[in-house]
Amino acid sequence: MANMRRERDESRRAFALRACRALSIITLCLAAFSASAGEASANTSGQIGPDVEAVLQRLQKTMSSLTSLESGFVQRKSLAILDQELVLKGNLFVKRPAQLAWHVKTPLRYSMIIKDNVLYQWDEDTKKTTKSPLSKNPPMQKAVEQMKQWLSGEYLLLSREYEVSVIKSCPVVLKFVPRKSSVISKVIKSIEISFRPDEKYIQEIRIQEKCGDSTRLIFSDTRLNEKIDASVWEIPPRAP
């Protein structure tokens, strides 16, 4: 029995990793030194209008002083794969330059921590912690990189991968449409970011996916540049 349980656990972990690594494998398989066949992509540097650039620069400047972020979140996912809306509640922590923690409290406790370019994952169901270099998991790396750019206000950088427009100026709402050359364009249709009236931070992110799925990420109780408790970076996370 113990053996079977162990096998099951291992199998679970394996699948969790496999599914998450799906894209990483794809990407890595193209990374073979001598195994590539296409022409290099064209210069992807984004062209944005002066008005948009001014807004992005202003927001980026405002958020450039950000050293840490702590916020509660509610993520509402409308997914075709589910017959009802999936609502995640939890906390998000960012510490510059490269630490990120994503703790989901409901419907199931799940934690993801990026520290020193290592990805740690834990979930309440399996109670197992997985650890792997972030670079070995390109989809997660890409997702985390994007998250860090959104949350840190590096919008000029994002304009390389997205066409940016200003939907509303007060409070500011930006719309990002992935450029066709970007891998994100195959998944994401558009992303809208709404800022707080004081423009100090994001209020909400709306993601519209190509397949019709959508996600809203609403921030609450956001605290900027405050000392983050060390326990946040622990995995498995402390009991609530």
Added chain:
Amino acid sequence: MKRSMPPFGKSRLVPPDIRPDWFSQLYGWIGGRRWSTLVSISILVIAALIGLRFVSFDADFDLIIPQNNQVRRCMRFLRESKLSDRVVLSFGLVSPEYTKNDLLQSVDALAETLKPPQITKIIGIASEANIMEEMLEFLSFAPQILDESALKEANEQITPDGVKKKMAENFRQLLTPASAVTIPFIRADPLGVKTGILSSLKTLSSSSGFDLLIENGHLVSKDGRHAMLVLETPVPLTDADGTRKLISYLRKQLKALPEFVSTDIIAAHLHTISNEEVVKRDVRLTIIIVSAAFLFLFLFVFKDIRAITIFIMPLVAVLMSINVSSFLLGSISHVAVGMGAVVIGIAADYGIHTYMAVRMKGPGADSIRAVAKPITIGALTTLGVFASLVFSSVIGYHHLALFATISIALCLAGALLILPQFWRAGDCSRFPGAFRFDERPSGAFPDYLLVALWGIIVLGALFFTLGVKFDSDVNQFDGSEPEIKEAERRFHDVWGGRDRPAILVCSGKTLEDALQLEEDVSGEATRKLGQKNFTRLTSVWPSKRTRGRNLARWNDFWRAGREAKLADLLREHGSEHHFSLDAFAPFFDDMYPKMNSSDWPEGLSFFESLKDQFVLKKDEGYQVLSYFPDDESSVSALTKISEHHSGTFIVSRSALSQAISDAVFSELLYLSAIAAVIIPLLTLLLLRRVKLAAIALVPVVSSLLIVLGAIPLFGMRLNAARVVAALVVVGLSIDYGVFMVYACHNRLRIGTSMAICISMLTTVIGAGALLFAKHALLFSIGQTLVIGVLAGYITSILVVPSLYRLWARPQGSSCT
């Protein structure tokens, strides 16, 4: 061999009654036309100098690597595999102020400027944006790819518990920030039956041994501070001129990069031109050193301006030989030309002896005829040694054989027939006094002490020979400049790839044949090495034969009621996590695909990459490559398997090293055969007495043992170049030995002992000049020659006379 024979005097070993009348006639005929001869030679020299511009110097690696079937096959594979004809540009950020995006922008701008004819393609990641779609499409081929064990695994999961567990796992994936990416895969493969294929793809990708990330179509290092471009060029590796134009073009384009970006060019092409340039520089340097040393030596010793011609003659001979050899061979190995200084050093001896003869007796035919025979015999033994190099497995040594043979033959002819016509008799009273080698000079060490001391040294050398190790590293043949090697070191530090895998090559007339052969071999290979250690294309794309079988098995599996059962279980347990009714429709929609009749899945660009890495199209068919760790046990295991499957062979660095070791060992055996059989026989033939022959062989044995003992003593390793140099040492040492025994036995008063010494010095100078060479092969040849020649000469001068006096001197002879 190198002429150390007495330039004059009677000899019982060289019968004086041989009168080459034809020689006197020829000598006289040239003497009557000496100025027209000089003009003719001058014209030939000018022509040879002009001809140098058209000489093709071949720096091809193949020419200097010992060849056997395995080495030849490996080298041919590497040459034809296209892998070596690519150029890699590795870019780095030199300032922390700049970011990865700055770097990638610069790289993109540069990529735009790289155009044909020099660069035909920039190999990159064209379809990164389509990767997800392509991979999902590829999963639709799973029924053709998955084998029986995968279905067995699937069968175990089609249970209430199995599906329940899978649904929970799938739901957890929705909680991660990367869920948008994973959802399509969950829908297409709710049980994860097909994702094993993706794991196999991952294994295939890592078989390259490099650490890369792909970001927006760029190859980026893990630290995000470096980027890479892989370029395809039509310039072949062996085209030195084309390579120069290519590198010059690239360097010109690279100048446009901003200052914060550093670039390393990594290409096998660089080694081609660098080796050629290093050897050319070595040849220039060694010729200058030899020229200066010879001029000083001849002018200082002979105090006669005409003595310069002793040196000019071999120089002219080498010059002409380069032209003739290149004409006959189509090109000439750079290593052969690099030995020019050594050849000059050896060939100068003929001039020294004829010069001494003329100096003492005048330029008449009789003076020259007196030395012609011993000089010719010496030259013939030298030619014999060099000519024997045609039996070497190193093609470059065949070039050396022809080059040295022509040089020595021309030099011999010049020394005997032409140079003496311009020399005059002169004062010889300044030369050191005569002494007899069969008598011990007063005040000298007792003979038994000298012999005992020699015995200790030789035994010591013998002891050290136990530590001789072969240098089987392929890099030993690479004389490229340090900057190139340093750039490669930086490249590997950033990108990894030092431990490249070994390759199992399966050949077939058709792709299907090659794939089937690979499948046949891979069963045994994976049993020996394990699945993880044997990366094969058929794990993700089997042969048509296997794919047909797999598809039939898949269809039977699901049609046996499992499709309906799984649908019911997914409905039941999926609802526990609110999975919608059509959540897994993509899986059922693609359940019964048609057989793919084409060789490859069409429209998937990433498969083009795999083809490039795993399949080679040849004129005679296809080669399918599989990768495994390049360690001794794996290579040994796979070699054994390969031996039982015709059409397969192994390409590995360690196997190549072993093959080179084997080839060097064969060369060593060959050298030993010469030393052990031919040289004693020749010596016996010349000296006609066993005791004398045995003593004459002492310098050969001594020099060989001292060379072999010095190799480990000075931390060196035995390589193919040292073996050939040792062969030359054997030839030189036997000459010294024969001469000394000859001098002792004939009680010669060697008035020209200085000439013998100068002969040795010229050889050491020629070989010693190679110690200034930058090319490792030339340097090791120089080291071996200097050690060997000195050992042979010193043994001849000091030990041979003592041994003769102790052991072989006829009873009643005088003894000092």
